[in-house]
Amino acid sequence: MSLTHTILGFLSWKPFTGYELKKLFSETDFIYWSGNNNQIYKSLVQLSSEKLVTREVVQQDSLPAKKIYHITDKGRKELHDWASSSPEFAQVKNTFLMQLAWSGELNDRELSNLIGEYQYEVEMRLAMCRTKLERRTVLPDRTEREEYIWEMLWQKEIDYLKGELNWLVKLSQGVVKRSGK
Amino acid sequence: MSLTHTILGFLSWKPFTGYELKKLFSETDFIYWSGNNNQIYKSLVQLSSEKLVTREVVQQDSLPAKKIYHITDKGRKELHDWASSSPEFAQVKNTFLMQLAWSGELNDRELSNLIGEYQYEVEMRLAMCRTKLERRTVLPDRTEREEYIWEMLWQKEIDYLKGELNWLVKLSQGVVKRSGK
DNA sequence: TTAACCATGTAAAAAGTTACATGATTGT
DNA sequence: ACAATCATGTAACTTTTTACATGGTTAA
Numbered sequence: 001m002s003l004t005h006t007i008l009g010f011l012s013w014k015p016f017t018g019y020e021l022k023k024l025f026s027e028t029d030f031i032y033w034s035g036n037n038n039q040i041y042k043s044l045v046q047l048s049s050e051k052l053v054t055r056e057v058v059q060q061d062s063l064p065a066k067k068i069y070h071i072t073d074k075g076r077k078e079l080h081d082w083a084s085s086s087p088e089f090a091q092v093k094n095t096f097l098m099q100l101a102w103s104g105e106l107n108d109r110e111l112s113n114l115i116g117e118y119q120y121e122v123e124m125r126l127a128m129c130r131t132k133l134e135r136r137t138v139l140p141d142r143t144e145r146e147e148y149i150w151e152m153l154w155q156k157e158i159d160y161l162k163g164e165l166n167w168l169v170k171l172s173q174g175v176v177k178r179s180g181k
Numbered sequence: 182m183s184l185t186h187t188i189l190g191f192l193s194w195k196p197f198t199g200y201e202l203k204k205l206f207s208e209t210d211f212i213y214w215s216g217n218n219n220q221i222y223k224s225l226v227q228l229s230s231e232k233l234v235t236r237e238v239v240q241q242d243s244l245p246a247k248k249i250y251h252i253t254d255k256g257r258k259e260l261h262d263w264a265s266s267s268p269e270f271a272q273v274k275n276t277f278l279m280q281l282a283w284s285g286e287l288n289d290r291e292l293s294n295l296i297g298e299y300q301y302e303v304e305m306r307l308a309m310c311r312t313k314l315e316r317r318t319v320l321p322d323r324t325e326r327e328e329y330i331w332e333m334l335w336q337k338e339i340d341y342l343k344g345e346l347n348w349l350v351k352l353s354q355g356v357v358k359r360s361g362k
Numbered sequence: 363t364t365a366a367c368c369a370t371g372t373a374a375a376a377a378g379t380t381a382c383a384t385g386a387t388t389g390t
Numbered sequence: 391a392c393a394a395t396c397a398t399g400t401a402a403c404t405t406t407t408t409a410c411a412t413g414g415t416t417a418a
Contacts, residue, residue, distance in 0.1 A: 001404085001405070002276045002279055003405090005279065005283070006279050006282075006283075008283075009279065009282060009283035012283065012285075012286075017368095017369075017370095018369080018370075018371090019367095019368065019369050019370075030273075030275070030278050030282075031278075031279060031282075032272055032273055032274045032275070033406090034406080034407075036406080036407070036408080037370080037371070037372090038371085038372080038373090038406085038407080038408090039405085039406070039407090041370075041371055041372090042371095060368095060369090062413095062414055062415075063368060063369065063413095063414065063415080064368080064369045064370055064371095064412090064413080064414085065369085065370085066368090066369070066370090067369090067370080076286070079283055079286070080286045080287065082280070083280045083283050083284050083286065083287055083295070084280075084284075084287050084291045084294070084295060085280070086298055087276065087277035087280055087295060087298055087299045087302065088276055088277065089277075089299075089302050089303070089306060090273060090274065090275035090276075090277065090278075091213055091273070091274045091275075092213055092271060092272070092273050092274075092341075093213045093271065093272045093273075093274070094211070094213070094271035094272075095183045095268065095269055095271075096268035096269065096270075096271065097211050097212075097271075097334055097337075098183055098186065098187050098190065098212060099263070099264045099265075099266070099268055100330055100334065101187075101190060101211075101212075101330070101331065101334060102186070102187075102189075102190035102193065102260055102264050103264050103265075103327075103330065104193070104323070104324065104326075104327045105193075105257070105260070105261045105264070106261065106264055106265050110265045113265070114264075114265060114268060117267055117268055118268045118270075121268065121270050122270075125270060142285070143285065143359075144359050145285075145356060145359040145360075145361075146284075146285045148355050148356070148359055149281055149282070149284065149352070149356070150282065152348070152351070152352050152355065153278055153281065153282060156278075156348055159344070159348075160273075160344075163340070163341075163344065167333070167337055167340075170333070171330070171333050174329050174333065175326060175329070175330070178324075178325050178326040178329055179326075180326075182376080182377065184377090184378095198396095198397075198398090199397080199398075199399090200395095200396065200397050200398075214378090215378075215379075217378075217379065217380080218398085218399070218400090219378080219379080219380090219399085219400080219401090220377080220378065220379090222398075222399060222400090223399095241396095241397090243385095243386055243387075244385090244386065244387080244396065244397065245384090245385080245386090245396085245397045245398050245399095246397085246398085247396090247397070247398090248397090248398080
């Protein structure tokens with residue numbers, strides 16, 4: 001599971017709480033994990049037990065105690081080893097494409113509706129992605145190479161979404177041309 | 182789960198056995214499911230119990246009996262309803278991008294190695310995808326619109342892989358330019 | 363006063379992967 | 391002799407999702 005490694009990655013920048021990690025996950029679009037509570041808190045317990053992180057408990061009045069996690073040297077080593085290990089091919093789970101694949105029984109209106117809904121969704125994502133890119137807080141102490149890679153990762157996401165839109169527009173046109181009416 | 186719906190989709194073309202469905206899954210690249218035995222046979226049992234498919238048992242000498250599944254009218258209705266329902270946004274799980282995101286501690290050789298391995302993987306996929314596209318058996322009784330959509334789905338997959346390669350080449354160049362040596 | 367934010371977690375269910383199990387036939 | 395194809399399934403495990411549970415603070 002690379003959720004634990006992604007957490008180690010964030011902690012390699014600076015210490016965070018579970019709550020902050022959850023936000024980081026949702027702010028970084030090219031990381032797919034829902035980052036739901038269950039997974040994050042469980043992963044942190046696991047990472048602690050493996051001595052890859054340590055926890056620092058900070059009491060707050062009137063708010064529950066914060067648990068700030070710090071990466072250990074062992075954790076940094078684990079992160080390095082994982083980052084340099086053989087990559088797996090990306091998994092894309094796109095049920096919309098399957099809906100299209102079996103849209104044979106849909107009428108023209110239903111089909112254009114389906115495509116339109118997906119297009120709207122992609123447009124929202126693109127707008128959100130651009131906003132997040134602008135608002136992102138770039139941490140110091142990063143090499144030029146690292147910053148370049150993150151720039152490329154964001155750009156990839158934006159290009160992907162733009163590509164989706166282009167494809168959807170082309171598809172709509174092709175479908176209209178072949179419409180039953 | 183849309184695995185059951187994808188099975189219904191294939192069965193809407195013509196009846197198949199579980200074994201044949203497993204092959205169809207692996208032959209269609211834009212469907213991500215591994216289509217492992219467990220899931221397919223379990224899904225078929227479930228679909229049967231919901232009366233969305235019926236099973237026909239064909240005895241064979243010296244080979245185990247085939248179970249051929251047929252879609253029912255109820256199954257066709259379910260397929261139609263699913264295909265016209267609101268689409269969800271695609272989920273992309275790309276751990277390679279996360280490895281890149283935390284490649285800060287890798288040296289130049291390790292990083293170029295990582296990128297090179299992924300590039301090789303994408304090239305293999307692209308070659309396989311093109312082969313599958315050529316060899317695919319197009320079933321009759323499909324409208325022009327349906328054929329057009331399948332054409333577009335295959336093209337999308339190929340364009341995606343080509344886009345990945347272009348991005349990787351650009352990334353490699355940018356990384357070399359910023360190399361430590 | 364209502365929603366969002368801060369901050370932690372648990373329980374149960376669903377989905378998905380990997381390995382195991384059987385066994386004949388056909389092609390290289 | 392070995393691998394691939396045909397054909398079914400089960401068991402154990404891991405991963406992921408969804409819902410539940412608590413409760414104070416802050417801003418519109």
